[in-house]
Amino acid sequence: xxxxxxxxxxxxxxxxxxxxxxxxxxxxxxxxxxxxxxxxxxxxxxxxxxxxxxxxxxxxxxxxxxxxxxxxxxxxxxxxxxxxxxxxxxxxxxxxxxxxxxxxxxxxxxxxxxxxxxxxxxxxxxxxxxxxxxxxxxxxxxxxxxxxxxxxxxxxxxxxxxxxxxxxxxxxxxxxxxxxxxxxxxxxxxxxxxxxxxxxxxxxxxxxxxxxxxxxxxxxxxxxxxxxxxxxxxxxxxxxxxxxxxxxxxxxxxxxxxxxxxxxxxxxxxxxxxxxxxxxxxxxxxxxxxxxxxxxxxxxxxxxxxxxxxxxxxxxxxxxxxxxxxxxxxxxxxxxxxxxxxxxxxxxxxxxxxxxxxxxxxxxxxxxxxxxxxxxxxxxxxxxxxxxxxxxxxxxxxxxxxxxxxxxxxxxxxxxxxxxxxxxxxxxxxxxxxxxxxxxxxxxxxxxxxxxxxxxxxxxxxxxxxxxxxxxxxxxxxxxxxxxxxxxxxxxxxxxxxxxxxxxxxxxxxxxxxxxxxxxxxxxxxxxxxxxxxxxxxxxxxxxxxxxxxxxxxxxxxxxxxxxxxxxxxxxxxxxxxxxxxxxxxxxxxxxxxxxxxxxxxxxxxxxxxxxx
Amino acid sequence: xxxxxxxxxxxxxxxxxxxxxxxxxxxxxxxxxxxxxxxxxxxxxxxxxxxxxxxxxxxxxxxxxxxxxxxxxxxxxxxxxxxxxxxxxxxxxxxxxxxxxxxxxxxxxxxxxxxxxxxxxxxxxxxxxxxxxxxxxxxxxxxxxxxxxxxxxxxxxxxxxxxxxxxxxxxxxx
Numbered sequence: 174x175x176x177x178x179x180x181x182x183x184x185x186x187x188x189x190x191x192x193x194x195x196x197x198x199x200x201x202x203x204x205x206x207x208x209x210x211x212x213x214x215x216x217x218x219x220x221x222x223x224x225x226x227x228x229x230x231x232x233x234x235x236x237x238x239x240x241x242x243x244x245x246x247x248x249x250x251x252x253x254x255x256x257x258x259x260x261x262x263x264x265x266x267x268x269x270x271x272x273x274x275x276x277x278x279x280x281x282x283x284x285x286x287x288x289x290x291x292x293x294x295x296x297x298x299x300x301x302x303x304x305x306x307x308x309x310x311x312x313x314x315x316x317x318x319x320x321x322x323x324x325x326x327x328x329x330x331x332x333x334x335x336x337x338x339x340x341x342x343x344x345x346x347x348x349x350x351x352x353x354x355x356x357x358x359x360x361x362x363x364x365x366x367x368x369x370x371x372x373x374x375x376x377x378x379x380x381x382x383x384x385x386x387x388x389x390x391x392x393x394x395x396x397x398x399x400x401x402x403x404x405x406x407x408x409x410x411x412x413x414x415x416x417x418x419x420x421x422x423x424x425x426x427x428x429x430x431x432x433x434x435x436x437x438x439x440x441x442x443x444x445x446x447x448x449x450x451x452x453x454x455x456x457x458x459x460x461x462x463x464x465x466x467x468x469x470x471x472x473x474x475x476x477x478x479x480x481x482x483x484x485x486x487x488x489x490x491x492x493x494x495x496x497x498x499x500x501x502x503x504x505x506x507x508x509x510x511x512x513x514x515x516x517x518x519x520x521x522x523x524x525x526x527x528x529x530x531x532x533x534x535x536x537x538x539x540x541x542x543x544x545x546x547x548x549x550x551x552x553x554x555x556x557x558x559x560x561x562x563x564x565x566x567x568x569x570x571x572x573x574x575x576x577x578x579x580x581x582x583x584x585x586x587x588x589x590x591x592x593x594x595x596x597x598x599x600x601x602x603x604x605x606x607x608x609x610x611x612x613x614x615x616x617x618x619x620x621x622x623x624x625x626x627x628x629x630x631x632x633x634x635x636x637x638x639x640x641x642x643x644x645x646x647x648x649x650x651x652x653x654x655x656x657x658x659x660x661x662x663x664x665x666x667x668x669x670x671x672x673x674x675x676x677x678x679x680x681x682x683x684x685x686x687x688x689x690x691x692x693x694x695x696x697x698x699x700x701x702x703x704x705x706x707x708x709x710x711x712x713x714x715x716x717x718x719x720x721x722x723x724x725x726x727x728x729x730x731x732x733x734x735x736x737x738x739x740x741x742x743x744x745x746x747x748x749x750x751x752x753x754x755x756x757x758x759x760x761x762x763x764x765x766x767x768x769x770x771x772x773x774x775x776x777x778x779x780x781x782x783x784x785x786x
Numbered sequence: 787x788x789x790x791x792x793x794x795x796x797x798x799x800x801x802x803x804x805x806x807x808x809x810x811x812x813x814x815x816x817x818x819x820x821x822x823x824x825x826x827x828x829x830x831x832x833x834x835x836x837x838x839x840x841x842x843x844x845x846x847x848x849x850x851x852x853x854x855x856x857x858x859x860x861x862x863x864x865x866x867x868x869x870x871x872x873x874x875x876x877x878x879x880x881x882x883x884x885x886x887x888x889x890x891x892x893x894x895x896x897x898x899x900x901x902x903x904x905x906x907x908x909x910x911x912x913x914x915x916x917x918x919x920x921x922x923x924x925x926x927x928x929x930x931x932x933x934x935x936x937x938x939x940x941x942x943x944x945x946x947x948x949x950x951x952x953x954x955x956x957x958x959x960x
Contacts, residue, residue, distance in 0.1 A: 363845030363848065364846075365847055367851055368850060368855075369855070378847060378850075
């Protein structure tokens with residue numbers, strides 16, 4: 174918990190304190206705990222001192238997301254100021270004499286946290302965020318040994334369990350406002366806000382309808398920034414344990430690309446640790462009968478989506494075509510831009526393609542009754558839980574219905590359970606698996622084979638790059654000189670590029686976060702979009718920054734995870750989806766060709782118009 | 787709340803009101819106030835808020851946040867007569883709690899008194915009681931406002947008289 178460690182450290186003491194800085198100078202002189210420093214102007218106290226080796230604790234401030242100064246934990250004493258100042262919103266000025274740990278400061282911080290704790294449930298031992306809770310660590314850091322204030326809330330507030338993906342517990346909420354800020358400022362979705370006033374304030378949805386009944390996209394970014402367990406993923410580990418222990422069931426698992434760069438963090442390793450082999454070994458030890466890879470169906474997605482793009486380009490289909498892998502994005506467009514739904518590729522996401530292929534092609538091949546097969550997916554994503562339960566995601570059931578004379582009561586989903594990275598980490602810990610000591614293992618064949626193109630699905634721009642690698646070779650029938658499309662990589666909100674496909678210039682764009690997606694959609698709805706193909710990912714950084722990833726997840730961590738993703742891509746022997754031998758075999762034995770009848774039945778889907786108002 | 791009824795303020799009227807406030811600072815509050823006043827039951831039904839959200843481009847959550855923050859906005863139909871009882875310190879020390887108890891007996895709403903809520907409407911929609919923090923008339927405590935008229939140094943007997951008169955369909959004022 175870097176951001177909450179209060180350390181006293183020797184800062185780089187400047188030689189002399191400048192007597193007076195001239196007007197308009199870019200720096201100013203400040204004193205921190207009696208030592209003099211020169212710091213850049215325009216910074217907040219919190220930012221300025223963090224560069225000097227101090228770390229002021231806070232429960233609401235989150236760079237790039239939230240700066241509403243609500244928690245009162247970051248207060249500091251500034252000589253001459255009447256009251257203590259909130260360092261997250263107070264800018265440094267020349268000559269400022271700041272005390273970060275005076276008795277007055279420490280007392281105020283303790284009081285403010287004690288007040289937050291008065292109504293906070295004291296069930297840390299059985300809380301999902303136990304040992305990963307900012308409130309808990311700040312209480313410990315400030316040395317709070319007792320809470321002087323009595324609980325004022327007479328009856329517990331009711332939980333919001335309306336969502337398939339997320340659970341909100343307003344009792345654990347400290348009203349920091351981070352979730353509201355991320356939903357509005359980063360995602361532009363705006364389904365939660367602070368309702369009521371004073372002691373009755375609560376984060377809630379319109380008329381307390383609940384996240385499942387409003388335009389929530391289930392992205393889970395709120396859960397990622399929540400300092401406590403007021404918003405968490407809907408836990409499905411119990412169901413998965415039960416399936417694993419059922420001898421009648423064949424339980425197979427698929428792992429999304431972003432898990433291999435996130436899971437290590439939750440198991441105590443460094444940010445962005447690349448743990449593909451250990452992850453496979455750990456999943457085998459949990460008892461999954463086969464450990465497969467969502468990357469296999471990421472390659473399949475490229476085959477289907479790439480050919481859909483070529484078809485749209487050559488037959489005058491709806492352009493730009495937009496990717497459909499990110500379920501938060503799908504629900505977003507269904508709510509906010511339903512008129513543009515025919516721009517979205519009809520391809521199911523890799524998670525859903527996997528479920529459909531596993532319960533048809535693989536079940537058939539292995540002689541497994543599809544009703545006995547349980548498909549568990551490990552996703553960096555909370556929205557995948559919702560996606561798995563969409564009524565149209567029963568491709569395998571419909572495939573088998575006539576063949577096995579299945580009844581309505583036999584209905585099963587293509588994907589039975591979608592777990593987040595955090596849930597998997599909990600299961601591994603419960604199973605006494607010593608993760609960092611595991612020997613690396615390989616995925617099972619054939620649904621575990623993948624290419625570098627599939628790995629990069631985990632980063633913003635990755636689906637685009639993977640599609641371009643394949644589309645280029647399919648259209649031009651030429652060998653791609655370099656597989657690296659640098660223009661679509663990186664954390665810029667919207668990236669665009671132009672690709673030459675045998676004389677045809679293809680303009681493409683990549684956006685991550687739904688607020689950036691809005692920009693491209695507004696262009697489309699005005700008829701001004703210059704693009705032929707657009708990739709949209711719901712979460713900042715793409716799936717590697719997904720709402721199901723380990724906490725904390727911030728820009729610095731996202732960058733580390735992205736580095737690992739591209740490292741994994743570059744070390745893969747095959748880096749183009751159409752060259753995946755297992756995919757070629759799947760087409761030969763089962764699907765016949767991209768966009769075939771079977772493909773349409775199993776791998777493509779349709780969307781639903783949903784209103785906002 | 788019965789959400790199946792049509793919004794009492796039509797979409798056309800709402801659009802006109804929004805137009806009237808175009809470009810004015812704090813327009814949303816003005817729009818909400820005017821629409822509420824235009825409603826025969828002086829409240830903002832869910833459908834009305836949805837229309838305001840749609841036509842002003844404001845997120846529903848924001849609208850709900852605003853209307854639950856300001857006690858001026860009503861999300862439930864209001865009674866024919868609105869009684870505001872001041873619960874500020876001065877009024878409290880001069881017996882406003884007793885006045886509230888009297889009202890709860892007269893209008894059969896003792897549950898409201900226990901609930902800690904700040905508003906109650908009788909089943910027959912005849913009366914709405916609201917508590918407010920302060921009228922700024924502390925020298926004249928306890929203060930009660932009935933249908934917009936402020937009564938100072940209110941007593942139980944006087945309050946009873948007014949309520950009984952109003953309940954019989956009498957004129958608003960003494």
